[in-house]
Amino acid sequence: MTKAVRIALIISLILVGILLIIFWPIRGAMKVDINGTQISVMVADTEEAHKQGLSGYERIRDDQGMLFLFDQPYKYMFWMKDMKFPLDIIFIRDGRIVDMASDLPAPKEGESPATFTPNEMADRVLEVNAGTAKRLGWSLGTEVKF
Numbered sequence: 001m002t003k004a005v006r007i008a009l010i011i012s013l014i015l016v017g018i019l020l021i022i023f024w025p026i027r028g029a030m031k032v033d034i035n036g037t038q039i040s041v042m043v044a045d046t047e048e049a050h051k052q053g054l055s056g057y058e059r060i061r062d063d064q065g066m067l068f069l070f071d072q073p074y075k076y077m078f079w080m081k082d083m084k085f086p087l088d089i090i091f092i093r094d095g096r097i098v099d100m101a102s103d104l105p106a107p108k109e110g111e112s113p114a115t116f117t118p119n120e121m122a123d124r125v126l127e128v129n130a131g132t133a134k135r136l137g138w139s140l141g142t143e144v145k146f
Contacts, residue, residue: 032067032126033145034097037136039128041067054127055082065128073121080104080113086130090138091122097142098122103130 001009032039044050044066054066070076078089083106091099099118107113126144133139 030067030146032065034138035136035142037063039063039065039126041065041126043067043069045069053078054087057084059085060129062129062132065126065132068125068127070123070125073123075117075119075121076125077115077117078125078127079115080107083107083113087127088130088133089116090126090128090133090144091118091120092124092126092144093120093122095144095146097138097140097144099140100133100138102133105130 029040029042032041040063042065044053045068050068050070053068054060060066068076073093076091078101080087086103086105087101089101089104090097098120099122101116101118104114104116124144124146
């Protein structure tokens with residue numbers, strides 16, 4: 001093996017390692033259908049992935065989100081810690097939207113992050129770009145297909 005090939009191999013392994021570290025807590029990907037619009041979601045189904053969420057992401061596309069899966073319905077509090085862009089947070093139970101937090105802002109430097117606790121218990125929570133729910137006509141009771 002030439003020196004150039006060895007260096008390329010080492011760089012490739014380092015990049016793969018970095019990607020595994022970044023995405024390891026976020027397992028799986030799937031589509032969610034709400035009002036006929038499909039959203040590609042990263043699945044957060046571990047405590048570590050729940051804590052990480054979308055924190056640290058620079059942005060996501062308008063057809064992307066993160067779906068948090070929980071073992072049982074509860075009024076899970078969400079916050080905007082280390083977020084770099086605003087979000088809509090959609091709380092779901094039994095395949096229906098039960099509450100929403102719209103246009104939660106990313107905190108400015110030195111500012112405490114916004115928090116939201118839903119009025120209803122949920123076992124799934126979807127985070128999408130701010131304004132998505134309004135733009136697509138999502139409301140309480142809207143059906144969500146997984």
